[in-house]
Amino acid sequence: MERPRHQGMAKNTYMRWRLPLVCLLWEVAMIVLFGVFVRFGPEADAHWEEEKRKMNLTSDIENDFYFRYPSFQDVHVMIFVGFGFLMMFLKRYGFGAVGFNFLLAAFGIQWALLMQGWFHSFKNGKILIGVENLINADFCVGSVCIAFGAILGKTSPIQLLIMTLFQVTLFAVNEYILLNLLHIKDAGGSMTIHTFGAYFGLTVTRILYRPNLEQSKDKQGSVYHSDLFAMIGTLYLWMYWPSFNSAISEHGDAQHRAAINTYCSLAACVLTTVAFSSMLQKKGKLDMVHIQNATLAGGVAVGTSAEMMLTPYGSLIVGFICGIVSTVGYVYLTPFLESRLHIQDTCGIHNLHAMPGLIGGIVGAITAAAATEDVYGKEGFIKAFDFTGPYQARTPSVQGGFQAAGIVVSLLMAFAGGALVGAILKLPFWGDAAAENCFEDDVYWEVPEDEESDVYHMHNPDKPASP
């Protein structure tokens, strides 16, 4: 009853020693580095009672845990279920989508705790972590999940782990430049997460260009059920995006405002996505690819500005535009990128993360430049942009300029980093599959010999039907 396997694989995808070796060595490295560097921050340490007195806090509820933990869990769901299931639309790559996303994210959050910790939470030779570090680690890994979307189905798990290692490193450097050196705001990561992650991934997939990918064309589509699974990912991303954009904002009004702005932007985005999905299709029918992806662009595009006084109607406008841009991108740009620029973008991250990310950076720069003491209040103005210490004299328009510079820096880091990592991943010994075996779980997974796959073969004249 054993079903005939693909014959004559051109490439060696045997993972037995390579994958375990990478996983085990890297995890041991994590343990050693955590042992040397990572300790509990004051709000998670058993000395908290003393700390509370020092900080003049009267109640345990003032622990940052209670301000951020619900948002953290929402973000956590977005990374693991949101991205994992969104990428499940391919008919025979569900295990790879959710499983490899799980693997790279589980490694990535550990490495991100270290990298971001060295830059932002380093004190007396130790990285002191709390719930905000967990959120930031998830955010950082989010940018890797985005890049994964571009190369989905075409890379081995080892390549994904290598990409994660490098991308997390570069993310942390880029984030440090933006947040600390340029002193800009990007709480929802339009620039640091989406612009950086997407252009990084697009550069990688450009360098890994596979000229014969049409050999696996039949596997690049969806089936009815895989589209429904993907909608789980879409909806969890959509619903929890207000938590994403507000998770690390300042306590109080900023978190509150970021959630409202994101809620509004996402709602508007759904309407224009549906409108253009129907309009751009000859028969006027809706395309699931658009509903699954372009509806989320509104969340990406208020990533920088959601915690600012963007206002609900400003958010609606941003969402309105992004639903259109993203859907149009799926219809016209993705095929163009593939045929002309040789950028094979499996999930269309250019439409969901790259363009909306850029828009998000620009909207953030404009919103910052337009800020006035009148709108924010005297205290609110200083608090919103942290115009304190060395930045006391910074004006909104200067802040807007720095925000814009942040976009450019993120782009440069993405292109340079993506080129470097792409070149490394192109080395011939990482175990990626041949073009005809792309988008197929069979290569790296034990796949159950189920009826459906029999059906699949029944209708596939190249392969013998099961008895």
Place this chain on the structure above:
Amino acid sequence: MERPRHQGMAKNTYMRWRLPLVCLLWEVAMIVLFGVFVRFGPEADAHWEEEKRKMNLTSDIENDFYFRYPSFQDVHVMIFVGFGFLMMFLKRYGFGAVGFNFLLAAFGIQWALLMQGWFHSFKNGKILIGVENLINADFCVGSVCIAFGAILGKTSPIQLLIMTLFQVTLFAVNEYILLNLLHIKDAGGSMTIHTFGAYFGLTVTRILYRPNLEQSKDKQGSVYHSDLFAMIGTLYLWMYWPSFNSAISEHGDAQHRAAINTYCSLAACVLTTVAFSSMLQKKGKLDMVHIQNATLAGGVAVGTSAEMMLTPYGSLIVGFICGIVSTVGYVYLTPFLESRLHIQDTCGIHNLHAMPGLIGGIVGAITAAAATEDVYGKEGFIKAFDFTGPYQARTPSVQGGFQAAGIVVSLLMAFAGGALVGAILKLPFWGDAAAENCFEDDVYWEVPEDEESDVYHMHNPDKPASP
């Protein structure tokens, strides 16, 4: 390889210009109205620091965001994943169930923010919004999702958007009459959401009665996987219902109590649903339709009383009864409604929302009428029913009478509103499908040409099998 499409559609379901036009025009209208009216409330505005001083708050944790945001996210999941997936049980209407629910809810929450805002959050010419408004908008849309359940598979997306526009409007009016004019309590919406939404939807589907619907009978059932997808919806509704019923209750004990009562009622409801599902079936087997739906009736039926001193055992009794009523309804009432009253109720909302909603209203009236200062405490009594200002002298039994009046008002609004909207939706140019094409995603969606659909056709003698 193009699979032959349905021939000879009697009706024009071409959406290419109509649907985009409605979506774009309405979204532009939203932007204009938000621009004129909607601003951040004091707890989401950057002037919050000044506000805090005015309100004598010492910590950011006192911001309403931290009292309600976790519940808001749970409610959000119920609306988009809960309702969206619950309606996915039909074998070939998964895209429509989750996709149209997504569309109408995304539009509905914007319009609800305005409508409810004008009634409840209007100050100096502006609607000031915060997290409680987001929850209320989701609640309002919940009533539309319920009505959608009655007409699922039989209407075009344009019809759904039109219904949403009207239903949200009427919901806000009804809610204003109940909460402000009658001054009654209905935090979990037994009357405003469930009774109103369900009888509204049933009236609409009555007016849209399709005599030839048995032509699509083969598509009105479920398949194995669609039932499992539907269980995702069921469980998220079931698990998060305590958040639903407590989301907008008063801070402190009322939220706490509402969650406990709902938890208890839902648990009891599962047991009686299973009991009657098995008992009413000749072979004693369980029916997934009951498990997916009747188990939720307990949450509906404590919607009004959960925040009152219903007590845990009172909640168990309500849940006990509703599991029975709802399951019996599925077995006996739904077929009767269809054959005798010409009410075609796709999801059986009469059993899940209408009857339990009525019970919920009655239980709420009784619980209010039975309230004593002894049980609630002097302060708790006033706080629970807001017996302040002009309502200072209201007694529990009077309150119970007003609560009962609320049921009647909700019913009248539902019948009148449903009749009006049904008549509008009956107009011949909204693009609904012919009876033989109902419950079929193919009409409004690009459906992947997958193996399963080949199988589907294999067993469908009317249509040629794919080559």
Place this chain on the structure above:
Amino acid sequence: MERPRHQGMAKNTYMRWRLPLVCLLWEVAMIVLFGVFVRFGPEADAHWEEEKRKMNLTSDIENDFYFRYPSFQDVHVMIFVGFGFLMMFLKRYGFGAVGFNFLLAAFGIQWALLMQGWFHSFKNGKILIGVENLINADFCVGSVCIAFGAILGKTSPIQLLIMTLFQVTLFAVNEYILLNLLHIKDAGGSMTIHTFGAYFGLTVTRILYRPNLEQSKDKQGSVYHSDLFAMIGTLYLWMYWPSFNSAISEHGDAQHRAAINTYCSLAACVLTTVAFSSMLQKKGKLDMVHIQNATLAGGVAVGTSAEMMLTPYGSLIVGFICGIVSTVGYVYLTPFLESRLHIQDTCGIHNLHAMPGLIGGIVGAITAAAATEDVYGKEGFIKAFDFTGPYQARTPSVQGGFQAAGIVVSLLMAFAGGALVGAILKLPFWGDAAAENCFEDDVYWEVPEDEESDVYHMHNPDKPASP
């Protein structure tokens, strides 16, 4: 068109009177007992305003509801969606997995509120409940869900309800011995939930040993989609486990720390699971069974120690080890247990809960024994282990000894209780299916006559294909 049913069932699985009777009688018993015993705790009662003054609380945000409700909802999702969907991997037992889990958990939480209430929340003849009781009831039922994993597919719903009744009772007794008599810490339940639940379930399945189970061997595997559904369960368990282990810890640093430790342990566990899954398979491919289960072992194994000063790197080490132990268990131990010890463990709970639970108990004992005032701070030390009142003089090493004793007690309770309950379930009138009908929804559920099941029969030479 009626599809031919299985002929000649050896056993009577007719549920029509037995199942309803059990459900209704037991639910009536719950109502009576709740009526006599259960009332709202002070933080959920309408007298809360007076209580606040007594407790010198200045804000409603100090209500325990706001400390624990978000974690409660996460735990709730783990019990109903996490366990329910994780067990959905079997190709034809999805309804049973999610539906029976729903049934037993809904009953179990009610009975657990009573049992745990009598032991822990009994005051003046009443059980006073609040959000912490809801969490504890969910926890208790978690141990039943674990045991259900061992007998999945082989028992009738009545047997499951009976097992729930007894197991919840024994759980509460065991928990009382551990927490109150031995005064040990086990906030995440390595011992009380996992060790007890797993060895209880393994003992039950040993006693219910079915020698002819290979008759339903073809149904013991997964299909592609059932594996994807199971990943929903896996991911929700994995993501929310930090909430599980921190849900009932002390306010403040303990909850914060427990979440961080669990996050770290789970991340490490994924890497070693992937490594060993690939390494132990001849072709080096990954096995979905391991990814679905062994990745969670890290959460189980820090259940006792997560709220202690285990430190992030200590958590990584525990996760590292447990990913290996659990994966190796799936490959070598499960077949051994079945063939040699006649322990048929459907879900492999020995690998996911039993062994990691034991490790968790041991890690907890060691971490407790190693505690010093230096690491915890003077106040933190006393608070962490509750070294107050009669336990004022207890030293860490004595505490470690008592922790170890807790493991032994849990094991003994599990074996004795499992043997008793197994013997009761072996009685011939509970309606379990014959060996050839195990792992088949058809026995207890109305299953839709779908295309896929036609396909299923097409490839099943024993049964005639549908016309």
